[in-house]
Amino acid sequence: MSQIIDIFKEITSIPRCSKTHEPFINYMKELCEKLDYLCLVDEVNNILCKKNDSNAKLAFQSHYDIVCLSDNCVPVIVQNGDILSAQNSTLGSDNGIGCAYMIQLMHDNVDGEFLFTSDEEIGLIGANNLDLELNAPYMLNLDSEEEGGVCIGCAGGVDIFASNTNKKIVPNDENLDLYEVSISKLQGGHSGVDIDKNIPNGIKLIAKTIKEANAKLLDINGGERINSIPVNVKAIIASKEIPIASHENMVIEKIDTKSEHLNIFDDKIVDFLYDFENGMRSMNDELGVVQNSINLAIISTNPDEIKIELSARSMANDELANIKDETIQMLEEHNFTVTTDGKYPAWKPDINEFTSKVLEIYKEFNSEASLEAIHAGLECAIFKDKYSSIKVASIGPSIQFPHSKKEQVSIQSVENVFKVVKKIVEEIN
Template sequence: MNAHLEQLAPQPVWRHFRTLCNTPRPSGHEAALVAVLERWADEHGLSHDRDYFGNLRIRKPASPGHERSPGVILQGHLDMVVQANADHPHDFTRDPIDTYVADGWLHARHTTLGADNGLGVAAALAVLADESLAHGPLEALFTLEEESSMGGALNLAEDWLEGQVLLNLDSEDRGQVYIGCAGGADVVVEAQFPTRPLDDDEQAWRLSLTGLVGGHSGIDIHKGRGNANRLLVRVLRALEASGTRLVDYHGGTLRNALPREAFATLALPRAEVEAVTVRLAALQDELRRELAGVDAGLTLALTPLEAHPAEALTETASHLLVNALHAAPCGVERMSVEVPGVVETSNNLGVVSLESGRFYLCALVRSLRDSATADIADRFTALFALIGARTRVENAYPGWTPNPESALLARFCRLHRQCLGSDPEVKVIHAGLECGILGGKYPHLEMVSFGPQIRGAHSPDERAEIASVEEFWLLLRALIEDLASDRAA
């Protein structure tokens, strides 16, 4: 499948990206791809090993005459975010990604594309296969579960990697180089709320909020897009005057993707159905006006359920839960003063669910300051303690402190001018790159992050600009060859 990728330039990168598209690789299910890459390494005479967590390393000795050049680590993550449109059945553990080209961009049909970080992985494999390239000792480090928990980087073996320079290939903007990123943590809230049977005058209705753009909770959170969980909770609060009670709730699928859809089942007094229908139409117009220009497709729908649920939350429990969710931190908390234009602290209400009274929430807090991450997490603890819920913080990872005086950065900027005729923008990103974690384990590493142009990551709108992949490949090869010209002291 995806044979047309072999016709794109640069062919070495797209050939490997085809392999990634054809090999399912959601977070936690990377084993099949690891096996494919290990067989490929064996076929090319390259050594490979894994650490105890399963992160994969493929090594290639220096080309003749460059044995004393600094070792270079090419780093990316194997997993991808799995998001599909609600009306498109897709099993990400079995089905390949179906790609197509339109107007100079590569897209996937109704699902995420996996260019994040598949193109970085493909470029690293293309470097390993390139016999014309002069290079020092090479290590390609492919981590696991980056999208779900940063698990691969957090559990990376220490005293394993040998290189002195790390090139992170997980950025998404042509003409830019990243030298710092936010840290973050998952905030998980759980509770069991009381329920009672539906009254004789209550009927079950399905309330849906769909049509949002979604996106990456680090890269896109400042763009004013709607968060389906935030918006549907707002609607639920507005409907409380009609005596609604929550039966269940399901919103969002990943803590690092802006939720595009959310659904709630309501116990609604029959006498209030007409008033609620009118109120929903007004709320839809209100929300569309507020989101004009960024999320014009928002749609609210109320449909009756044939199946009659046994129970719903009690009035008090439903009221307390809706209020707590309505008050929870969501979106941009603060912009950075030190790095203008960059979000300093944010929170994404990524996944919210309620089933048989059991409540679950997973939010992703990001910040350039670890103290601010801890503060947002503590606000969740304080808020949800008021309704008897338990809060815990998981998968915390540090930020990557920028070093504008880095020799590697200066080298990158020089080569960018030589190869592409312009200076790159030097950036700090609010999204979480693995560099902060890797730098904590290997503090001697010099690091930069760069990549091709990717838009709509973490949503079915994800796409990659084909021309930018050529620029990325040109720059990556030039940087490796330039590093090979150095000699260790």
């Protein structure tokens, strides 16, 4: 048995929410000094560890930030037999297990380039702005989430931000009642790999209740992360009829206050939320993955404005551009002002001598191992753009429900994949 799980538990105790860098950087600096590795840190908090006289053929890469559904969360690990989860939070196995693999290899004195990237979960910021030089011809990314899969392609993505200031005070001539409509404890999940699993979207459910009651929208806030399917949403609405819950987890409470005037948002906002085609748009039958999708992720209001955040993904860059353009047009038709950010390219599947060797090694341990592509953003696509000649593959253990409170990982799966990693090191590095 390796020390991977012990290392994972150790680094899980270090604050690693996105935008939190210093604690883990300090940990890695101390570790590198102890193990006689260089520790290089760039302006965006990426960390590269390597030997002084490195002649590495392999770069290993994981991101060290984790999704936190509450500010400054440090997961408390729960172990139940073979399964690791966390108390009322994400586990951080995405991508903490990959980091643990790399740290174990450093303890084993492997001559590799160990790249820990920052802020992947909020737009692949570290990878996009990397200012550290890699010299290895091959890269093994450790951020995949399905044992037996050798990932050789992934979706590209773009984040879409919209705002609408069409709010006005109107007399309550129809004597509308006020209601608080809230939903919580939905399953949640990753807006890429889980988008085809019919997981309820809290924003869409609230919008359905508002629209079908012909209600007016006064306030709405919900969603956790731009790359998560929203779990918690709350709205204040005004309605003549009693709203009907659109999900068993929805709570509707009448507010015992009558108002002579109502400060309401434009009805076209509700129309957009209700009509918008959220989720999977199409499948790629050849690759067996979702081809195109978009997730209505976050909604928030202040006294004068409503803001919406969406995340679009596609396995093809031209189709990603089409989804982006169509969504912008629809938002603008509903009186929103729109900007985009966080764009990253699709990683076109590429079979080469490295990916073939990784698959060959994997099959020694798992006869059903196969090449695959995933409908999620991996930093591999950015590294392929940055280093045109580098050959890249991605592997990892089976992680269930990443980015949600149900996130869990199998200890046996973690150990199984590390055996593959060690064999790759033996045969390639």
